[in-house]
Amino acid sequence: MRQHICYIISSLCNEGPVNVLFNIIKYMDWEHFKVSIITLIPEKKTSRINDFRQFPLDIYQLATDKPLGPWGMYKALRKRVRNINPDILHAHCSRSLYLMSFLPRKYKRTYTIHNYPDHLPEILYGKYKGKIIVFLNHYFTHKCDLPIGCAENIGLMYKEKKGWEITSIPNGSSLPIWQYNETEKKSLRKEFGLKDGIKYFIFIGRFSPEKNPDKLIKAFSLLKDLKIAVIMLGDGPMWEDLNKSKGKNVLMPGFTTRVYDYLKASDYYISTSDMEGLANTLLESMSVGLPMVLSDILSHQVVINSVPNNIKLGVTINQKDTDSIATGIKAILNFDTAATADNIRQLFFQKYRAEIMSDKYQNIYTQFL
Missing domain, CATH: 3.40.50.2000 (Glycogen Phosphorylase B;)
Known part of the structure; x- marks a missing residue:
């Protein structure tokens, strides 16, 4: 029975x-x-x-x-x-x-x-x-x-x-593991209006105080001279006000069902959340192999430290400190992206499917x- x-x-x-x-x-x-x-x-x-x-x-x-x-x-x-x-x-x-x-x-x-x-x-x-x-x-x-x-x-x-x-x-x-495809990535970036020569971070979540989207936007304003930008997917009570004051290197498309495609079009994943269980958006970014910039909370520490010390998946930041966020963003730009992506996809396959x-x-x- x-x-x-x-x-x-x-x-x-x-x-x-x-x-x-x-x-x-x-x-x-x-x-x-x-x-x-x-x-x-x-x-x-x-x-x-x-x-x-x-x-x-x-x-x-x-x-x-x-x-x-x-x-x-x-x-x-x-x-x-x-x-x-x-x-x-x-x-x-x-x-x-x-x-x-x-x-x-x-x-x-x-x-x-x-x-x-x-x-x-x-x-x-x-x-x-x-x-x-x-x-x-x-x-x-x-x-x-x-x-x-x-x-x-x-x-x-x-x-x-x-x-x-x-x-x-x-x-x-349940997202499939994406093996890097330059042609597909370029096609998606063109469709989403993303610029050539820019490294894109992606934030996915509710625009509310515990996610600190305002601090993330301020951090990117400090880095406006670098060839980087952030895509912020989602909506919430802070979205409208932040959308009015955001800089040119901040994109806010709103809510979308095409998260997987946006992940493939991006270069790095970033979370400034104060608390998470184990965020689905983080796992989804791992299926694509995006290097991580993560708030220094226990759930993120468990993921980023679940591999040997000599293998780096990303960096952690103080999500309440704009300078710390900016420092983490600059640090991840120096990672070996291809090697990091392979390590992340391997961890996803072994543990988070x-x-x-x-x-x-x-x-x-x-x-x-």
């Missing part, structure tokens, strides 16, 4: 946890597993629901047009789970974690922790509400039968700060039951 896994998630919009879920399901062994997905809120314009519908699974939307209140959402979820009667419930966001915790104990419960709940909720929701969210996340994570960190650093942080043993399964990307991640989740489901 197939094991029935029911995933619970707020929606299937194009965001990190949804992409992780997609990559788990993409490589699912359908002979051994049956899959259902329950979404809790209406879909956004960026929904990937049609991507999920290509698989032999069931999708249940508790709210298609109008959002439900907390009590109404819980009652609808409880009824749907009772009808589905799965073996395992697997939550992928805080909302689904909270609601899942009140469902009958006969369902085994797991939860993928996409970020250690530390300061991010306070940044997003304010000091007091953020502290409540942090407390609730820790409380319900501890009540969960099997919490799983999306990166080794999450397990390390729980061990250090809470004394908890948390299983870790690193995120994986979606097939590897999905197999580990499926093995855990089987052991769990």
Whole structure:
């Protein structure tokens, strides 16, 4: 008999946890597993629901047009789970974690922790509400039968700060490994309006304070005399104001579904984020082999230090210091790009492919039951 896994998630919009879920399901062994997905809120314009519908699974939307209140959402979820009667419930966001915790104990419960709940909720929701969210996340994570960190650093942080043993399964990307092709690169650069003779860095993420896009733009303003520029993909509350004040060496195309093509057209990957679990955009850049300029946070340290000391994948920076960012940018320009790219693609193949991640989740489901 197939094991029935029911995933619970707020929606299937194009965001990190949804992409992780997609990559788990993409490589699912359908002979051994049956899959259902329950979404809790209406879909956004960026929904990937049609991507999920290509698989032999069931999708249940508790709210298609109008959002439900907390009590109404819980009652609808409880009824749907009772009808589905799965073996395992697997939550992928805080909302689904909270609601899942009140469902009958006969369902085994797991939860993928996409970020250690530390300061991010306070940044997003304010000091007091953020502290409540942090407390609730820790409380319900501890009540969960099997919490799983999306990166080794999450397990390390729980061990250090809470004394908890948390299983870790690193995120994986399903993008194919790109072997450098000069003709394709030139064609894409021409299509995107990129200039010859310019080295392009690429930033991908939400334009919000915890990502420090303003500091990145300021760093490039310090380097305006160099033949470099940065492509900043994404949107968010800071996008409009930054777009008005950016320099000529900063490109802000906005949200796009062509991230992979932009990566192939670029020369370096850069992240100035204050916190990450294990960013899908970093893994996607690794599939292309882009040398990295990364903020000095634990998740980035784990990646960049996961090879012998004599092999360099990139540099780390103080993301809060504009001068440090500028120094890191100048340092990466001196790397042997071809050799670095080969090392990065090799690490991606060995550790960060979606097939590897999905197999580990499926093995855990089987052991769990």
